[in-house]
Amino acid sequence: MKYKFYIAALLTLALSGCTWLTPTYQRPELDLPEAISSAGNRNKSTHERLIGWWQEYNDPVLQQLIDRALTQSDDIALAAARLKQARSLYDYSYSNQFPLLSIAGVGTRTNVDFKDSNSLPNKPMNLSFIGGMLSYEVDLWGKLASANQAAKASFLAAGYNQDAVRLSVASATAQLYFNIVALNADIKITQDTIVSREESYKLYKVQYERELANGLVLRQSKAELDATRAQLPPLLEQKDKAESSLAVLLGHSPREIMGAGIAPGKELDAMPVPPLSPAELPSNLLERRPDIAAAEQALIASNFNIGVARAAFFPTISLSSLYGISSMDIQNLYNGSMQTWQLGSSLAGPVIDFGRTASGVELAKARNQEQLAVYKNSVRTAFKDVKDALSAQVHSRDEEKALSDEEREVKEALRLANLRYSAGFSSYIEVLDAERNLYSVQIALVAAKLKRLNASINLYKALGGGKHEDQLHAAGELINN
Numbered sequence: 001m002k003y004k005f006y007i008a009a010l011l012t013l014a015l016s017g018c019t020w021l022t023p024t025y026q027r028p029e030l031d032l033p034e035a036i037s038s039a040g041n042r043n044k045s046t047h048e049r050l051i052g053w054w055q056e057y058n059d060p061v062l063q064q065l066i067d068r069a070l071t072q073s074d075d076i077a078l079a080a081a082r083l084k085q086a087r088s089l090y091d092y093s094y095s096n097q098f099p100l101l102s103i104a105g106v107g108t109r110t111n112v113d114f115k116d117s118n119s120l121p122n123k124p125m126n127l128s129f130i131g132g133m134l135s136y137e138v139d140l141w142g143k144l145a146s147a148n149q150a151a152k153a154s155f156l157a158a159g160y161n162q163d164a165v166r167l168s169v170a171s172a173t174a175q176l177y178f179n180i181v182a183l184n185a186d187i188k189i190t191q192d193t194i195v196s197r198e199e200s201y202k203l204y205k206v207q208y209e210r211e212l213a214n215g216l217v218l219r220q221s222k223a224e225l226d227a228t229r230a231q232l233p234p235l236l237e238q239k240d241k242a243e244s245s246l247a248v249l250l251g252h253s254p255r256e257i258m259g260a261g262i263a264p265g266k267e268l269d270a271m272p273v274p275p276l277s278p279a280e281l282p283s284n285l286l287e288r289r290p291d292i293a294a295a296e297q298a299l300i301a302s303n304f305n306i307g308v309a310r311a312a313f314f315p316t317i318s319l320s321s322l323y324g325i326s327s328m329d330i331q332n333l334y335n336g337s338m339q340t341w342q343l344g345s346s347l348a349g350p351v352i353d354f355g356r357t358a359s360g361v362e363l364a365k366a367r368n369q370e371q372l373a374v375y376k377n378s379v380r381t382a383f384k385d386v387k388d389a390l391s392a393q394v395h396s397r398d399e400e401k402a403l404s405d406e407e408r409e410v411k412e413a414l415r416l417a418n419l420r421y422s423a424g425f426s427s428y429i430e431v432l433d434a435e436r437n438l439y440s441v442q443i444a445l446v447a448a449k450l451k452r453l454n455a456s457i458n459l460y461k462a463l464g465g466g467k468h469e470d471q472l473h474a475a476g477e478l479i480n481n
Contacts, residue, residue, distance in 0.1 A: 022307025061265030072251030143311030315349025
């Protein structure tokens, strides 16, 4: 009998692990370009530059902020918790494929009234049992194996989602930091302009008091000074809000948020904009973007779930065995112990379910089609992001250059307007127009530089931001097993 038990156990193990009811997965075919063409820096491979891409800006403060964000951000902690949940679900589904060994014990004391029987005494008796129980579901149809593969794909998707969150947090940190740097530049320009116009107003006031200038010039100068002063409070408010947002992203405590303040490492003019060319990269780099990888793993999981749903058409076969020691103590009749074993099996399957199982299969197929659409849209969005970021880099660079040239010309125009006004060849209106133009172009130049920096961040993000050295280490072990 023991040999029959071993043979049955080996047979069930051999039959388990099949996923033949699951459709064969093939990566969806998309019309992808062979490479992305653009001119740029080829001194270092793009893949190398994507790893720790924020170091390309050569700003130690930015590096410290991103390092802190990657360790303290609540968004990353949330993604890590979801990854742990997915790993636990995978471990559970993996263990569910194997037999379950449990221990059982029971003890009773019973009194049976045999009434007037002479052969059986009317005495209490003790019954006890302790032993092990082995139960196992034969996975002939691959339900458990498919569920395990689906859980594995979901775990991998959670890992890629965590990496996508890391990339999002790093890029958001960099953009907030650059926004603060740009606001500092706007504030400095505004403050310098206020100082300049205060000096002009004082000069015109002295001239007015000496009857060398009329009241119109004085009031125009004062109005222009007040208008410039009015530009400063909104800029300071925007900076405070940006610093508070950055403090939340960095995982600061409420006390730290209330006292949030960032001292930038570099001024905006000294901030380099690293040129990035993905020309040497094939399109499969985009397919390894964390969000695309997560979408594909979700698609694979939904594919295996079809096999799980189809297995419900077939009966569930379970095997069980019991082995232990029983003890019986009936006073004056029997006192001793004995070995007990038991083998059994059960079979349960649907006969008429009025379409329940078929509906489950259709639901699994519909979810698979949903994930297919999500995956295709993720790929399309990835290429759109790269194209938009490349376009923004080029056009923001041209815009910055044009505004820089305009600033040079406006400064010269202001100098000439002051000379003409001092010589009496023009009115003060020409000076005011030149001052307004200079202030506007300087603010626009800051915005153009910020747009160019953000475009470079968006390109790093669009290309996947490189591969974190600890990315999916545990998941990689699963893939290799």
